Amino acid sequence: MARTTGSDGGKTEAAVREAAVSLIARLGYEAMSMRQLAAEVGVQAAALYRYFPTKEDLLFTLMREHMEGLLKAWEAARPASADPVTRLAAYVENHIAFHIERRHATHVSNMELRSLSHERLTQILKMRTAYEKELRTILRDGAEAGVFQVDDTGLTAMALIQMMTGVIVWFRPGERLSVAEVTASYLSMTMRLVGATISHGTARPFGRRRGALIEA
Amino acid sequence: MARTTGSDGGKTEAAVREAAVSLIARLGYEAMSMRQLAAEVGVQAAALYRYFPTKEDLLFTLMREHMEGLLKAWEAARPASADPVTRLAAYVENHIAFHIERRHATHVSNMELRSLSHERLTQILKMRTAYEKELRTILRDGAEAGVFQVDDTGLTAMALIQMMTGVIVWFRPGERLSVAEVTASYLSMTMRLVGATISHGTARPFGRRRGALIEA
DNA sequence: GAATTAATTGAACGTTCGTTTTATTAATTT
DNA sequence: AAATTAATAAAACGAACGTTCAATTAATTC
Structure with missing residues (x-):
């Protein structure tokens, strides 16, 4: 035939x-x-x-388009505001939403890097680094402005990204938690992790609305 | 020959x-x-x-011994104290130390699960779940005692484990940061993330020693 | 020192792999 | 309706795969 x-x-x-x-x-x-x-x-x-043309070309195409999509999504979601808290919140929300929506593609992009040729690996890692740099910049700006308490910007960025991306490992849509609940939880965990304060002068730390603690 | x-x-x-x-x-x-x-x-x-006897037997042996080692290490490191902050700190320190020391084996145990037969996969996952349950118990005890502020115990445990395990992706011994520095950073990030307070009555949140914030 | 056991080689088996080539038919263009 | 282009099937290629088997030699036991 x-x-x-x-x-x-x-x-x-x-x-x-x-x-x-x-x-x-x-x-x-x-x-x-x-x-x-x-x-x-x-x-x-x-x-x-x-x-x-080859199996590897197929893999590379999938990965490249996934990473391009991630960068495009962030460009579209990036807020105009200069406020680090607003920017960090947007980053987290975009990251969680994008990765939950594309669990399979994320799995591929994260786990199959070693099957790429050196040149193509470099190309993918360049995009990934650019994406991570956006987060580092937000953290640095927030630390310099005094609204974040961060020991090490690079380390914190990696820790946050791995924490957030890890959502695809255990989260299954339609089970116990909704996407909105998961996003809200990751958002508040992130804000507490970076020691964020609401930036409109009320000096209230995130995620402590039910506590009653006084800083020494 | x-x-x-x-x-x-x-x-x-x-x-x-x-x-x-x-x-x-x-x-x-x-x-x-x-x-x-x-x-x-x-x-x-x-x-x-x-x-x-087979390639898969080899893989399974490596994974099983890795997981057994992780459980054994935690049993040895688990503190006698009932204080959730102390226990959480011990969990984090043990987890980071173990995974930095066995980067390669961790990579194998985390990435190659799909190459196991169903039965063996179940066996490995059982061990992993037991290990994760230890963390969930600590978080739940801390939340019930009022020293942790946690939205969802299960979600927080997964987020923390993925954050901590992620250290093997970017950390290289002998580079910018020492193991001690990395451990200290992850420890303070963890304590802030769970909203821990030092448990000896001073009611001082972690990682805010330089801030001056009053809870509304 | 003879017999036995432990450790390994070298060759081979059947299977599957990614890929190429050639032929064939459907759809489109002229 | 003829010519051309697009999309596929069928068959085959050499290479590599996990694994087995028989032969061979080192170490150990008797």
Whole structure:
């Protein structure tokens, strides 16, 4: 046989991407065979090579577009305000929302880096570093303004990002907690972690609304 | 050829374990071939099968012993005190120290779970859950005693563990920060995150020693 | 020192892998 | 309706995979 009735390159390519993200997230890149992927799409393995020249090209494309999406999402969500607390809140909310929405793709982008060539790895890491730098800048600005208490900006940024991204490991939509509840919890944990104070002069620390503590 | 002079089963098995942890951490379980592992040990691939009946048996052994080591380490480090702050501090310090010391093995145990059979996966997850439950208990006790401010015990435990374990991703011994500095930072971040107060009646929140804030 | 056990090699097995090539048919253009 | 282009199938390629087996030698036991 050959070309099938109703076949459409655009649709097939989209189906390949979708199936690949899901399969790689579940089995791992090395463990997923091109034949398995093709079967999931409903096509023969050879057909995949019309859209991606090699298996690694497929992986790289998925990762690059994921990272580009993350940077684009943050650009769109980044607030105009200069207030570090507002900016940090926006960063956390965007990060949680984006990663919950794209659990599988995040898994792929975080776990399969070692399957990329050196050059492509560098390219992905550059995007990741740019994204992390946004958080470091917020933390530094907040520390300099005195609204955050942070020992080490770089360390804190890494700790926060790993804490937030970790949500994809245990969170399943539709279970005990809603996305809004999870986001609210991570937001208040973040604010407490960085020792944030509400910046409108009330000097009230986050997450202590039910406590009654006086600083010595 | 056959048996080589000076060959010793005990030493070879230890060398296989060590090389396997390092290779799997670097390349991934699926990507590491038995021939590659054998070459690293300085032996032919067939020799590996004297010590581990299959590749998956090797992986499982490494993971099980890693998890057993983690549980043992915590049992040894667990303080007698009932004070939640003391217990949480001990948990954090033990977790950071253990994971920095065994970066490669942790990588393997966290990333290669999907290569285990269902039964063995369950076995590993059971150990992991037991370890995490220790943290949840500390958080719950602290929340009930009023020394921690925690929205959701389970969520907070997961967030903390992911934050702490994430240290292995970016931390390299001998670079900018010492192990002691990193541990101290994670400890203070943790205490702020859970809204801990020093438990000897001074009611002073952690990490705010330089601030001057009054709770409304 | 002979017999036994421990440790390893080298070769091979069948399977699966990513990928290429060629042929074939559907859809589109002329 | 003929010509061209797009999309696929079917078959095959060599290489690498995990694993097994028989042979061989070192170390140990008797």
